[in-house]
Amino acid sequence: MIRTMTEFDFIRRIAARFAALPANGFEGIGDDCAVLPVDDGEALLFTSDLLTEGVHFLRAATSARELGRKSLAVNLSDVAAMGGRPVATLLSLSLPTDAAGDWAEEFMQGYYESSERFGVALVGGDTTRSESGIVIDVTAIGRADAARIKRRSDARAGDTVFVAGELGASGAGLRDILAGRYDTPLAAVHRNPQPQVAEGLWLGAKPEVHAMMDLSDGLASDIRHILERSHCGAVLDTERIPCAAGADTRLAACGGEDYKLLLTADSAHAERLATDFLKEFGEPLYPVGYITAGSELVWHENGRPVEPHWQGFLHF
Amino acid sequence: MIRTMTEFDFIRRIAARFAALPANGFEGIGDDCAVLPVDDGEALLFTSDLLTEGVHFLRAATSARELGRKSLAVNLSDVAAMGGRPVATLLSLSLPTDAAGDWAEEFMQGYYESSERFGVALVGGDTTRSESGIVIDVTAIGRADAARIKRRSDARAGDTVFVAGELGASGAGLRDILAGRYDTPLAAVHRNPQPQVAEGLWLGAKPEVHAMMDLSDGLASDIRHILERSHCGAVLDTERIPCAAGADTRLAACGGEDYKLLLTADSAHAERLATDFLKEFGEPLYPVGYITAGSELVWHENGRPVEPHWQGFLHF
Numbered sequence: 048m049i050r051t052m053t054e055f056d057f058i059r060r061i062a063a064r065f066a067a068l069p070a071n072g073f074e075g076i077g078d079d080c081a082v083l084p085v086d087d088g089e090a091l092l093f094t095s096d097l098l099t100e101g102v103h104f105l106r107a108a109t110s111a112r113e114l115g116r117k118s119l120a121v122n123l124s125d126v127a128a129m130g131g132r133p134v135a136t137l138l139s140l141s142l143p144t145d146a147a148g149d150w151a152e153e154f155m156q157g158y159y160e161s162s163e164r165f166g167v168a169l170v171g172g173d174t175t176r177s178e179s180g181i182v183i184d185v186t187a188i189g190r191a192d193a194a195r196i197k198r199r200s201d202a203r204a205g206d207t208v209f210v211a212g213e214l215g216a217s218g219a220g221l222r223d224i225l226a227g228r229y230d231t232p233l234a235a236v237h238r239n240p241q242p243q244v245a246e247g248l249w250l251g252a253k254p255e256v257h258a259m260m261d262l263s264d265g266l267a268s269d270i271r272h273i274l275e276r277s278h279c280g281a282v283l284d285t286e287r288i289p290c291a292a293g294a295d296t297r298l299a300a301c302g303g304e305d306y307k308l309l310l311t312a313d314s315a316h317a318e319r320l321a322t323d324f325l326k327e328f329g330e331p332l333y334p335v336g337y338i339t340a341g342s343e344l345v346w347h348e349n350g351r352p353v354e355p356h357w358q359g360f361l362h363f
Numbered sequence: 364m365i366r367t368m369t370e371f372d373f374i375r376r377i378a379a380r381f382a383a384l385p386a387n388g389f390e391g392i393g394d395d396c397a398v399l400p401v402d403d404g405e406a407l408l409f410t411s412d413l414l415t416e417g418v419h420f421l422r423a424a425t426s427a428r429e430l431g432r433k434s435l436a437v438n439l440s441d442v443a444a445m446g447g448r449p450v451a452t453l454l455s456l457s458l459p460t461d462a463a464g465d466w467a468e469e470f471m472q473g474y475y476e477s478s479e480r481f482g483v484a485l486v487g488g489d490t491t492r493s494e495s496g497i498v499i500d501v502t503a504i505g506r507a508d509a510a511r512i513k514r515r516s517d518a519r520a521g522d523t524v525f526v527a528g529e530l531g532a533s534g535a536g537l538r539d540i541l542a543g544r545y546d547t548p549l550a551a552v553h554r555n556p557q558p559q560v561a562e563g564l565w566l567g568a569k570p571e572v573h574a575m576m577d578l579s580d581g582l583a584s585d586i587r588h589i590l591e592r593s594h595c596g597a598v599l600d601t602e603r604i605p606c607a608a609g610a611d612t613r614l615a616a617c618g619g620e621d622y623k624l625l626l627t628a629d630s631a632h633a634e635r636l637a638t639d640f641l642k643e644f645g646e647p648l649y650p651v652g653y654i655t656a657g658s659e660l661v662w663h664e665n666g667r668p669v670e671p672h673w674q675g676f677l678h679f
Contacts, residue, residue, distance in 0.1 A: 053463070054490050061471055065485040068478055071450040073486045081453070081486035083504075086402025093487055095453040095502060101494030102457075134387040137397070137411040139500045141418075147369065155377055162384055169381040170389045170397035171409055174370050178417030179495025184455045186411060186502040188399075 100180030115157025130251015215294025218302015416496030431473025446567020447505030531610025534618015
């Protein structure tokens with residue numbers, strides 16, 4: 048979900064405060080998922096994502112079925128981002144009266160399709176009436192080999208920074224939707240995010256992959272989480288950002304909800320990793336820069352430092 | 364959360380449909396929590412509860428701090444209802460602009476107080492803006508000895524049916540609140556539910572306790588879940604329902620959100636169980652009837668079958 052600075056700040060303060068409580072075996076706030084080691088080297092992963100009507104979607108601009116698929120997809124993307132396999136979800140729905148009948152049935156149809164596609168069980172949740180808009184909250188549970196979990200905190204100086212797909216299509220689609228053009232191919236991309244579950248599992252199994260997360264707020268914003276948690280800097284090349292058809296560099300760097308994986312990998316193995324990934328998935332890993340021992344995010348354009356005018360967040 | 368028949372029906376149909384998907388090791392929908400066996404005879408428990416402004420609470424009638432405590436409490440009650448120990452939560456908040464500042468801080472203060480009191484970690488969640496009301500969704504995670512988990516499906520003919528506290532105070536408080544009387548002691552009870560976490564753990568450890576759940580929709584409604592899942596009937600005595608001060612039998616039987624435990628226990632050990640419970644917690648277990656081999660819920664009054672006029676759901 049695209050966040051504002053205020054939200055980041057609020058979450059940061061909550062995390063700092065609740066750190067005083069017993070962890071009960073969990074690695075908590077700071078990564079795409081919370082981690083709980085269980086048995087025989089396995090761990091469980093937990094993540095929640097809210098979708099609120101009027102903020103994350105307009106009922107007129109998306110079908111209930113698409114939204115059902117998306118509600119699951121954005122959570123599975125968080126599990127994939129740590130190299131985990133999603134296994135189950137809990138779904139909470141707050142529905143106004145005019146969405147309680149057909150709309151809810153179609154939403155569940157989409158949710159079922161995504162659950163089936165990714166082999167995920169629905170194990171709980173809650174349903175209530177809403178006096179205002181639709182609110183959807185999904186908690187996803189994943190499993191992973193504890194030794195192979197990818198975190199935001201494991202980037203190392205010298206690592207190559209990759210994105211696992213073209214960027215900006217979702218942001219361009221959102222731009223279309225906000226302009227009232229719901230029927231464009233880009234708008235359809237925005238409404239139908241594809242979580243990189245197989246890709247995340249594959250990358251999770253590679254020891255040369257160090258840090259990983261999914262791109263929900265945009266590369267220019269999300270990379271900062273890796274840098275902050277890994278105590279390092281990065282040089283990223285604007286001209287190497289892979290722009291999806293219909294998107295420009297600004298949208299590719301700052302548009303949210305692409306749900307492609309962002310990762311850093313040992314540069315000695317980076318080329319081989321990218322080749323193997325292409326062989327496996329038919330799409331390359333795109334190198335966009337490298338991790339530095341500093342603490343700054345530096346953008347380069349054709350080898351020279353620049354200060355892109357789109358630094359920070361993109362607001363429509 | 365108090366549910367309508369439509370909600371029950373919707374949940375039932377969803378559960379039936381999603382039963383076709385792989386369970387991935389989970390026991391899913393049907394109990395207060397989903398169950399996932401992990402290692403060495405342990406299991407994890409998962410539950411989610413939504414609180415929606417205008418449906419579950421009025422901002423004018425509750426402090427943010429109370430609501431923070433309640434949001435956690437209602438989920439911990441579900442974990443307690445299966446004999447589990449709550450260990451962590453994920454908290455999702457959809458907040459309108461006018462609740463994003465002080466209101467959110469006070470809410471988190473209450474949430475922190477409850478988390479601290481019950482030793483529960485906050486390990487994740489999501490925060491977003493809302494274009495309408497406040498929506499709070501909490502997912503709680505518990506741990507339990509897998510062999511001692513209490514389910515709705517384990518009631519046996521002959522079992523004594525107990526409730527673990529007086530009933531109706533919360534319903535009476537809601538009645539006050541809906542009449543605009545926010546400052547009554549009963550309204551305070553409604554706003555400050557106390558999950559029976561220690562009681563649930565204690566009862567969970569007793570093999571003579573068979574079925575258990577928490578009372579969120581009211582005894583007259585909730586007992587039906589145990590009967591349905593256990594394929595049995597029950598005879599309950601209206602005059603044995605323990606009414607809280609300020610409540611009548613109707614409120615005690617049908618008012619929601621008391622969050623007291625409802626359980627069935629081997630009648631050969633029932634008296635001893637109740638005595639020990641009283642010794643441990645200073646309040647008795649109240650026997651309200653017994654489980655039968657039939658499939659009907661029969662109400663008795665002074666030993667004779669009656670059809671209470673408050674059968675079913677209570678709507679204010």
